[in-house]
Amino acid sequence: MIRRKFAKVGLAAVAAVSALTLAACSSNGGGSSTETTAGGNGGDGDLIKVGFSQLGAESGWRTANTESVKASLTKENGIDLIFVDAQQKQENQIKALRDFIAQDVDIIAFSPVIETGWDEVLQEIKDAEIPVVLVDRTVDTTVEDPYVTWIGADFRLEGEMAGEWVKENYPDAKIFELQGTLGSGAQVDREEGFDAVVGADKIIGKATGNFTRAEGKTAVEAALQAYPDMDLIFAHNDDMGLGAIEAIEAAGKKPGEDIIIVTVDAVRDGLQALHDGKFNFVVECNPVFGDQIVDLVKKVYAGEEVPKETIVVDATFDQSITQEEIDARLY
Template identity: 60%
Template sequence: MAGWYDPTTLGTAPRSHLKEESMFSTTKARTRLTGVLAGVAVLALAACSSGGGSTDGSSNDAGGDGGSGDTIVVGFSQVGAESGWRAANTKSIQDTLTAENGFDLKFSDAQQKQENQIQAIRSYIAQGVDVIAFSPVVESGWDAVLEEAKQAGIPVILTDRAVDSEDETLYASFIGSDFVLEGEMAGEWVSENVATEPINVVELQGTTGAAPAIDRKTGFENATKDNPNVTIIDSQTGNFTRAEGKTVMEGFLQAHDDIDLVYAHNDDMGLGAIEAIEAAGLVPGEDIKIVTVDAVKDGMQALADGKINFIVECNPLLGPDLAEIIKKVVAGEEVEKRIVVEDQSFTQEQAVEALPTREY
């Protein structure tokens, strides 16, 4: 697993977390370029039989010294910088899609607004990039702009978050964690370790309408619904940020006397909740237990310090996988529609052990 945490090992270490095993191997420039053109043609055919394919060749310069001369122009629209997880995710992508690795990355930050993302994607279409990748801030409302990308013959790769479009041909692949499973892991731990007696749970949801918020809620509910000891007494959005997590938790503490456990959809909201719990004169991790998802550095530190009780990991280092998928898509190879990144979970003891070697 060690190589998995290292974003610099692009294309060298085996990716055991990928369901899909085959790897892209570097080919001679000439065959590569042919492959690229063929790939786009196949993609355009498979997509909608619109005469795409012209957008591609223009941005590939044909200088042939071992494949590195072909620069793949990638337009990436990031959600924003709302959490430590996102910071690690952004860094992983920027560190992998570099000029040395044969990419020209156009990166934009949508500041958690869908309209900014749609605008960014439109500008990438206008610029005629080779591949568009983005983490959709919410699930719905993407059909129109994805249709535009499809018409322009530009393949789209979703990272980290899904869209709810019924037309699966609108994107080439979705790479990210299984959020429902993450919620279930959190719920199972709570059910087995805390809910041996009746407990009241409050939930800090992610951004309203975002895939991880919807799925982590569903997963947690699935895993705890058979345990009569678990009562979810309140659930509100903290928008994945520390500040809002803190505000909402303050409200929860005002409104309820008997909170036993906080389930936060990410570490940062959990960290905000810690501040609110401490401000109310209670001890986080003891008076009120905290379970979160993500396992970023600050969250792991709080877990090791005993302020958080359990964290389900959601791996942010998607850069190497994204790079691999992009190369495959551009080369016209078959890619899986859904690539699941496998996650683990941490208890307080495991966090103490894992902390020194964590990379994010």
């Protein structure tokens, strides 16, 4: 009941409790699979009720992201999480968002499965005065001020970081670029960032591998024939890079020596390939930012000023990575 009033009165009124909630803030990095705390209009009035709509489980990255959200948005951290998986369908996600409104959550967080088509439901959320935190992806909508803040990775920066390394270590490389699913944010921005840094003249060819290992392999098989002088592959994700390894080995060449491989993501399989000397450089696309979401949620709930964008910090790895670091990887 108390919470219901808070939501109606608005953010300003809850500023007073900010100190209290912030005191409870601690970044819970570890912990394996915390169970979802579904529904329940129980009496735990001091918890922030967050409705989180995840878009699905389309990749290992997403799974790690989900784990991180579930591990961080816990009762111990002062959050009552309602987690709904949309299984990559927008209608599921819209339904989940409407359910959140009906359940009168304090904050709605979601990773939109696509950019458009959110006008109506975002307006409903706005009318219900529930603040929205966008995670990882963005929306394209006519609703004014549709969300309070966005948190996610800067794909362009990832591309630039990969480009900087290539420029420094292999300035004369003949590069083949293995693109992600065409038109996806990760593909467009990583390509833009990378190409801008290394220079378009260094890139002798591009083809898409749809972010999958199988299609990455097929593309590289053909590329080895089409661009015999290529000596560096930049793959927009680890999976395609792993596919490239298979294709290069099948052609009797040594990945990591004859052909340098640079990728983005840093999932465990990718880092293992790096440790085995088959990848040369990996830029992280960090999915484990549940703790940062908790911080944001608390600030938003408290009505504090938050930046419009929060960029998740990405690390980079080269072949000096140790087996311990890989084993410690959550995903």
